[in-house]
Amino acid sequence: xxxxxxxxxxxxxxxxxxxxxxxxxxxxxxxxxxxxxxxxxxxxxxxxxxxxxxxxxxxxxxxxxxxxxxxxxxxxxxxxxxxxxxxxxxxxxxxxxxxxxxxxxxxxxxxxxxxxxxxxxxxxxxxxxxxxxxxxxxxxxxxxxxxxxxxxxxxxxxxxxxxxxxxxxxxxxxxxxxxxxxxxxxxxxxxxxxxxxxxxxxxxxxxxxxxxxxxxxxxxxxxxxxxxxxxxxxxxxxxxxxxxxxxxxxxxxxxxxxxxxxxxxxxxxxxxxxxxxxxxxxxxxxxxxxxxxxxxxxxxxxxxxxxxxxxxxxxxxxxxxxxxxxxxxxxxxxxxxx
Amino acid sequence: xxxxxxxxxxxxxxxxxxxxxxxxxxxxxxxxxxxxxxxxxxxxxxxxxxxxxxxxxxxxxxxxxxxxxxxxxxxxxxxxxxxxxxxxxxxxxxxxxxxxxxxxxxxxxxxxxxxxxxxxxxxxxxxxxxxxxxxxxxxxxxxxxxxxxxxxxxxxxxxxxxxxxxxxxxxxxxxxxxxxxxxxxxxxxxxxxxxxxxxxxxxxxxxxxxxxxxxxxxxxxxxxxxxxxxxxxxxxxxxxxxxxxxxxxxxxxxxxxxxxxxxxxxxxxxxxxxxxxxxxxxxxxxxxxxxxxxxxxxxxxxxxxxxxxxxxxxxxxxxxxxxxxxxxxxxxxxxxxx
Numbered sequence: 001x002x003x004x005x006x007x008x009x010x011x012x013x014x015x016x017x018x019x020x021x022x023x024x025x026x027x028x029x030x031x032x033x034x035x036x037x038x039x040x041x042x043x044x045x046x047x048x049x050x051x052x053x054x055x056x057x058x059x060x061x062x063x064x065x066x067x068x069x070x071x072x073x074x075x076x077x078x079x080x081x082x083x084x085x086x087x088x089x090x091x092x093x094x095x096x097x098x099x100x101x102x103x104x105x106x107x108x109x110x111x112x113x114x115x116x117x118x119x120x121x122x123x124x125x126x127x128x129x130x131x132x133x134x135x136x137x138x139x140x141x142x143x144x145x146x147x148x149x150x151x152x153x154x155x156x157x158x159x160x161x162x163x164x165x166x167x168x169x170x171x172x173x174x175x176x177x178x179x180x181x182x183x184x185x186x187x188x189x190x191x192x193x194x195x196x197x198x199x200x201x202x203x204x205x206x207x208x209x210x211x212x213x214x215x216x217x218x219x220x221x222x223x224x225x226x227x228x229x230x231x232x233x234x235x236x237x238x239x240x241x242x243x244x245x246x247x248x249x250x251x252x253x254x255x256x257x258x259x260x261x262x263x264x265x266x267x268x269x270x271x272x273x274x275x276x277x278x279x280x281x282x283x284x285x286x287x288x289x290x291x292x293x294x295x296x297x298x299x300x301x302x303x304x305x306x307x308x309x310x311x312x313x314x315x316x317x318x319x320x321x322x323x324x325x326x327x328x329x330x331x332x333x334x335x336x337x338x
Numbered sequence: 339x340x341x342x343x344x345x346x347x348x349x350x351x352x353x354x355x356x357x358x359x360x361x362x363x364x365x366x367x368x369x370x371x372x373x374x375x376x377x378x379x380x381x382x383x384x385x386x387x388x389x390x391x392x393x394x395x396x397x398x399x400x401x402x403x404x405x406x407x408x409x410x411x412x413x414x415x416x417x418x419x420x421x422x423x424x425x426x427x428x429x430x431x432x433x434x435x436x437x438x439x440x441x442x443x444x445x446x447x448x449x450x451x452x453x454x455x456x457x458x459x460x461x462x463x464x465x466x467x468x469x470x471x472x473x474x475x476x477x478x479x480x481x482x483x484x485x486x487x488x489x490x491x492x493x494x495x496x497x498x499x500x501x502x503x504x505x506x507x508x509x510x511x512x513x514x515x516x517x518x519x520x521x522x523x524x525x526x527x528x529x530x531x532x533x534x535x536x537x538x539x540x541x542x543x544x545x546x547x548x549x550x551x552x553x554x555x556x557x558x559x560x561x562x563x564x565x566x567x568x569x570x571x572x573x574x575x576x577x578x579x580x581x582x583x584x585x586x587x588x589x590x591x592x593x594x595x596x597x598x599x600x601x602x603x604x605x606x607x608x609x610x611x612x613x614x615x616x617x618x619x620x621x622x623x624x625x626x627x628x629x630x631x632x633x634x635x636x637x638x639x640x641x642x643x644x645x646x647x648x649x650x651x652x653x654x655x656x657x658x659x660x661x662x663x664x665x666x667x668x669x670x671x672x673x674x675x676x
Binding site: 042043046047061062063064065068069268269270271281297299301315316 | 561563564566567568570571572574575577578579597
């Protein structure tokens with residue numbers, strides 16, 4: 001099967017599953033994709049010693065591998081869209097290479113609409129401008145939200161939030177806005193007399209505090225956001241550089257993955273799958289990850305509900321981090337990445 | 339202060355006799371026995387006499403904040419301080435509370451003023467404070483301590499070994515395996531990287547046999563979730579880049595120098611082919627955190643001084659530092675006297 005043929009099948013699955021009538025099962029397509037990746041990616045091949053018959057058996061590549069090795073089917077000398085991790089959680093920057101963003105863009109926009117409903121096309125982002133930081137997948141995603149009819153403004157410059165321009169943009173908006181922020185940037189804005197959002201606005205929050213110290217808990221931040229910004233809707237987003245799809249939720253609800261992404265919680269020590277409702281280390285299987293690896297193993301803890309939605313429980317317990325020897329992640333963060 | 343060396347000797351003898359009943363988690367009982375024997379062997383009569391003959395006045399009291407990863411590291415300092423007549427308040431990591439309580443119970447039987455606290459604040463109240471753990475812990479404690487407190491910190495370190503081609507035999511492999519097994523590779527003196535200028539394939543064959551035997555003698559204990567996840571990441575990288583051998587609860591892998599990390603995962607060893615010059619350069623680049631360098635019999639110690647390790651020793655002795663030594667370049671024994 002060629003890449004283009006597989007891409008068409010995945011796209012068709014996305015379309016038909018959004019219509020609640022998928023043309024084939026997730027598992028059938030996942031197994032096809034895995035086999036293709038195994039045939040075309042040395043990394044996937046090396047980590048897939050035997051054939052699999054169920055999607056849960058597909059090897060999930062640890063995200064740490066993305067920091068060290070080129071994962072996927074796009075050679076380093078080939079034209080590619082390159083997304084990089086921020087590096088704030090310790091370690092060098094993970095690299096995700098894909099040939100194009102067609103599946104990414106279709107999935108991101110359509111799943112967001114399916115979860116949020118109609119949202120304003122005037123986007124105000126507490127993020128770096130993707131024109132200047134093209135390796136940010138989060139900024140790339142948010143740049144889709146004007147949907148070709150609205151506009152987006154960017155108010156983070158090299159990690160520094162521009163409060164003046166942000167408040168001015170909000171103040172100057174004549175209609176509802178879609179404000180997109182990381183938790184860290186939002187917390188900073190909330191602590192500095194933010195401008196209230198226009199009626200009908202939607203607030204999107206993503207990410208945790210990524211290794212930085214903050215004074216607000218998640219619950220406090222959401223409460224403060226509701227009180228100070230008065231959004232008509234507050235949504236939460238979970239994504240990562242190594243994935244091509246996103247999950248959407250709310251401060252009090254679980255995250256819902258798109259039909260082309262499945263989540264599995266495993267025992268962190270044995271790697272054995274856990275039943276729904278039991279917290280474990282999260283693995284994601286994303287059909288939109290055509291050019292890299294279908295299966296990703298994160299360092300996040302969470303549980304998968306019977307309906308496939310996900311509740312997060314923070315990061316894996318890192319006991320050795322409080323001892324005298326260096327953990328692998330600490331060694332990466334001290335510049336030992338080749 | 340009145341010295342209590344005789345009581346200390348009796349205390350240490352009692353501990354040695356009671357090793358079978360020592361709390362052991364997260365190590366296995368056999369692993370804890372290895373760790374305790376290593377620690378007690380260093381507290382030999384000649385060593386104690388050498389410390390007892392040092393001139394200076396003992397502090398009236400001291401706080402000792404122990405690391406989570408090498409629970410027996412507190413033993414040598416307790417012996418030294420108690421022998422000098424110092425009252426010691428021991429704050430152990432939560433996981434090692436059982437072991438600390440065991441030390442204290444036996445000590446108090448012999449009238450030694452060793453006390454256990456779960457409160458860091460209590461430990462901070464003393465004029466001398468010894469802190470073992472991460473660099474961040476030491477910085478925090480130093481900030482919290484009174485300006486009049488003498489704080490000695492033992493922070494993040496890693497260790498490495500060199501296995502000369504002339505010494506590629508099972509005896510050396512067994513010594514490396516012993517160093518790896520102690521503390522389940524969590525200590526700062528555990529060999530995180532073993533360099534060899536010999537045939538790495540042969541090295542892995544020998545290590546496989548030795549690590550398997552070590553697992554039989556001193557089974558690996560409990561893994562923390564993040565350790566297991568980090569291990570899977572490193573295992574994946576090894577499977578892609580190099581050669582991996584593994585058994586029940588142990589592994590060894592040959593990877594390129596560029597991908598070696600100065601970090602450990604339990605019972606997992608990085609074997610790197612390198613010339614001595616290449617290894618020394620790699621170590622020099624990480625000199626600030628290099629603790630111990632283990633050398634195989636044919637290696638000339640003088641040739642390796644340039645690597646910058648604070649201690650060089652024979653393989654098999656990496657986890658058996660002598661009582662009388664500089665602790666990572668610091669004459670801590672003298673600094674613990676007024």
